[in-house]
Amino acid sequence: MPAPLQLTLPDGSVREMPAGTTGAQLAASIGAGLAKAAVGIVNDDKQQDLSEPLKSGPVRILTLKDAEGLDIARHSATAQALAAAVKEMFPGTKLAIGPTIDDGFYYDVDFSEAKRPLSADDLPALEAKMREVLATDAPITRELWAPEDLKAHFTKTGDTYKNEIIDGAIEKGQLIDGKVSVYRNEKTGFIDLCVGPHVPHLGLVPASFALSSLAGAYWRGDSANQQLTRIYGRLFATQKELDAYLHMRAEAEKRDHRKIGPALDLFHFQDIAPGQAFWHARGWSIYTELTNYMRHQLDTAGYEEVNSPQLVHKSLYEASGHWENYFEDLFLVKEEREGVVKDIYSLKPMNCPCHVQIFNFGIKSYRDLPLRMAEFGSCMRNEAHGALHGLMRVTGFKQDDAHIFCTEDQMMEESARFCELLHAVYQDLGFTDYFVKLSTRPDKRVGSDDVWDKAEAALAEACKNSGLGYVLSPGDGAFYGPKLEFVLRDCIGRDWQCGTLQVDFNTAARLGAHYTTESGERLAPVMLHRAILGSLERFIGILIEQYEGKFPLWLAPVQAMVVPITDHQNTYAEEVAATLRHALPTATGGLRVEVDDSSERMQKKILLAQQQKIPYMLVVGAKEAEAGTVAVRLRDGTDLGAMPLTTLTQRLKDELSARQ
RNA sequence: GCCGACAUAGCACAGUGGUAGUGCAGUGGUUUUGUAAACCAAAGGUCGGGAGUUCAAAUCUCUCUGUCGGCACCA
Numbered sequence: 001m002p003a004p005l006q007l008t009l010p011d012g013s014v015r016e017m018p019a020g021t022t023g024a025q026l027a028a029s030i031g032a033g034l035a036k037a038a039v040g041i042v043n044d045d046k047q048q049d050l051s052e053p054l055k056s057g058p059v060r061i062l063t064l065k066d067a068e069g070l071d072i073a074r075h076s077a078t079a080q081a082l083a084a085a086v087k088e089m090f091p092g093t094k095l096a097i098g099p100t101i102d103d104g105f106y107y108d109v110d111f112s113e114a115k116r117p118l119s120a121d122d123l124p125a126l127e128a129k130m131r132e133v134l135a136t137d138a139p140i141t142r143e144l145w146a147p148e149d150l151k152a153h154f155t156k157t158g159d160t161y162k163n164e165i166i167d168g169a170i171e172k173g174q175l176i177d178g179k180v181s182v183y184r185n186e187k188t189g190f191i192d193l194c195v196g197p198h199v200p201h202l203g204l205v206p207a208s209f210a211l212s213s214l215a216g217a218y219w220r221g222d223s224a225n226q227q228l229t230r231i232y233g234r235l236f237a238t239q240k241e242l243d244a245y246l247h248m249r250a251e252a253e254k255r256d257h258r259k260i261g262p263a264l265d266l267f268h269f270q271d272i273a274p275g276q277a278f279w280h281a282r283g284w285s286i287y288t289e290l291t292n293y294m295r296h297q298l299d300t301a302g303y304e305e306v307n308s309p310q311l312v313h314k315s316l317y318e319a320s321g322h323w324e325n326y327f328e329d330l331f332l333v334k335e336e337r338e339g340v341v342k343d344i345y346s347l348k349p350m351n352c353p354c355h356v357q358i359f360n361f362g363i364k365s366y367r368d369l370p371l372r373m374a375e376f377g378s379c380m381r382n383e384a385h386g387a388l389h390g391l392m393r394v395t396g397f398k399q400d401d402a403h404i405f406c407t408e409d410q411m412m413e414e415s416a417r418f419c420e421l422l423h424a425v426y427q428d429l430g431f432t433d434y435f436v437k438l439s440t441r442p443d444k445r446v447g448s449d450d451v452w453d454k455a456e457a458a459l460a461e462a463c464k465n466s467g468l469g470y471v472l473s474p475g476d477g478a479f480y481g482p483k484l485e486f487v488l489r490d491c492i493g494r495d496w497q498c499g500t501l502q503v504d505f506n507t508a509a510r511l512g513a514h515y516t517t518e519s520g521e522r523l524a525p526v527m528l529h530r531a532i533l534g535s536l537e538r539f540i541g542i543l544i545e546q547y548e549g550k551f552p553l554w555l556a557p558v559q560a561m562v563v564p565i566t567d568h569q570n571t572y573a574e575e576v577a578a579t580l581r582h583a584l585p586t587a588t589g590g591l592r593v594e595v596d597d598s599s600e601r602m603q604k605k606i607l608l609a610q611q612q613k614i615p616y617m618l619v620v621g622a623k624e625a626e627a628g629t630v631a632v633r634l635r636d637g638t639d640l641g642a643m644p645l646t647t648l649t650q651r652l653k654d655e656l657s658a659r660q
Numbered sequence: 661g662c663c664g665a666c667a668u669a670g671c672a673c674a675g676u677g678g679u680a681g682u683g684c685a686g687u688g689g690u691u692u693u694g695u696a697a698a699c700c701a702a703a704g705g706u707c708g709g710g711a712g713u714u715c716a717a718a719u720c721u722c723u724c725u726g727u728c729g730g731c732a733c734c735a
Contacts, residue, residue, distance in 0.1 A: 216663025
């Protein structure tokens with residue numbers, strides 16, 4: 001007689017059950033309600049099916065209220081309902097993989113041998129079919145198959161991608177006693193390869209889901225492979241949560257910088273210059289303020305600003321390695337004479353090789369290091385067309401770019417100082433929840449492994465010293481060195497690299513940069529490539545979404561709108577505007593004040609200023625003109641009442657310096 | 661670049677083979693107004709570009725460009 005199980009419940013109590021007890025039996029022994037709601041169980045820190053026997057140790061029964069339980073339901077929805085529905089409605093399709101994601105699930109399916117491709121119009125019917133499958137409440141049972149038998153099965157059903165997954169599992173030694181787990185729908189016999197767990201019966205998958213969109217996706221994430229059709233779905237425990245999620249998405253889309261930007265007259269895009277913003281006066285004032293702010297920050301931190309050429313001979317990029325690594329993305333300019341190409345130049349795709357040229361001018365000694373060289377240089381990259389995305393991913397952009405030339409000994413301190421500066425800047429700009437990615441050596445790279453070891457260790461150490469937690473992203477480094485990426489999130493949850501710190505032991509040496517050490521040796525300096533905002537375009541895109549266009553006073557394109565009540569106050573309004581413009585300096589000149597002298601009624605003028613998200617509305621009527629005051633109304637509707645201009649100026653001055 | 665979709669007035673949209681529409685914005689006029697939309701009028705379009713089918717194309721087909729959702733890429 002095997003020893004009974006000792007099961008520790010989440011409340012700390014211990015329950016003794018006979019050996020062989022399953023999760024389902026445990027749930028039933030606790031309560032009928034729990035038994036009905038259970039979708040899986042965590043036993044001994046491992047998720048498993050309710051049908052599996054338990055081991056002694058901690059147990060936690062999962063329902064849709066647990067994140068893991070919801071994940072199981074999402075998993076069953078895609079693998080058992082969506083997959084089965086696709087196979088039934090579209091003969092000839094081949095199933096690939098169907099994992100869960102943050103808000104739901106997707107399934108990748110090969111439609112190349114189906115009668116026609118899947119279109120978004122098919123989603124409602126597909127979703128209805130899923131609901132039919134779920135409504136059968138079919139039991140889902142786990143089975144272990146010999147790999148060869150299972151491969152024969154999938155060969156028969158045409159799902160040959162599954163066989164590749166099985167082969168991969170064999171290779172990685174992931175079999176369970178030489179077998180592979182599958183899940184079977186007991187009513188239809190549909191079988192999907194899966195490690196599980198799954199809900200015990202389909203009735204437990206909530207009806208609160210929706211197929212949301214279609215996309216292309218490469219098999220195994222490799223563009224050399226077949227492209228599959230990815231079907232996305234969202235699933236939550238209750239309809240209320242699904243509705244709340246969809247509502248949140250709809251609200252988030254209103255913050256989209258691609259909508260707000262043109263609506264606020266900040267910038268626009270046009271076919272004649274894909275991926276390059278036309279910056280309007282109002283958008284450019286933000287650009288100017290931000291650049292000016294960064295310039296001050298860099299100056300204080302001991303950087304010197306330079307400017308390098310726009311169009312550079314290809315030999316520089318051949319020497320740096322960029323020609324080989326990014327040839328496709330260079331904008332080339334051919335110099336032709338009488339039909340013969342004499343020379344090829346490239347629009348500058350990044351500043352670093354040019355900065356090395358400046359470094360190389362004259363002999364450098366260890367006394368010159370660290371040398372911090374900054375440039376708000378204009379760069380052009382011919383990005384893959386499908387990659388372009390508003391201001392976030394563009395072909396033409398400027399960065400708050402700088403390269404720190406330093407000795408190996410100085411590298412750590414410089415990295416720490418950079419992380420500190422970045423943090424201070426992000427705080428000023430209202431970003432506190434950025435996250436950090438450490439991207440390590442890619443397959444295609446230059447330099448020896450021990451140099452990479454050193455560079456990667458330096459970045460990890462820098463994070464540690466600055467108290468930054470990071471996510472490791474293996475293989476995502478630049479070809480010349482590893483990098484820290486400082487990532488910000490846009491309104492619809494997409495992540496964008498903004499700041500970066502890269503340790504480069506290769507480029508300086510490749511381009512012949514060196515300095516004389518104390519002992520008279522000639523050594524190549526270490527280069528730290530770093531940016532805080534990253535692409536100004538991208539950063540402004542993020543800022544627009546962060547503030548929903550309601551910029552803090554110092555960044556606001558129009559900082560105050562003077563609203564005369566009748567045209568008798570137009571002259572006074574102009575005087576007020578002129579006084580304020582002269583009273584307070586900004587990066588674009590004086591305070592950015594406009595007067596709405598249109599013949600609209602005041603109510604309409606306020607509405608328009610509000611829609612333009614102008615922080616201050618200064619209403620002037622006969623009373624104000626008489627008293628030499630303005631009636632101050634804020635963007636949020638607050639009425640501060642009438643005040644003398646000097647009071648207002650002080651208030652604005654304080655607000656500007658606080659950058660709020 | 662790849663898969664799927666989309667492109668109609670400045671903006672938001674309607675129009676599925678037979679005379680190109682609505683609202684807002686813009687323009688002209690009237691109104692002189694106290695904290696989120698005054699009134700009237702006229703105007704505004706090579707229906708993204710090109711080719712084709714048809715008596716006839718915004719509408720169907722092909723192609724190019726751009727955009728959107730993803731994938732891949734991101735120095």
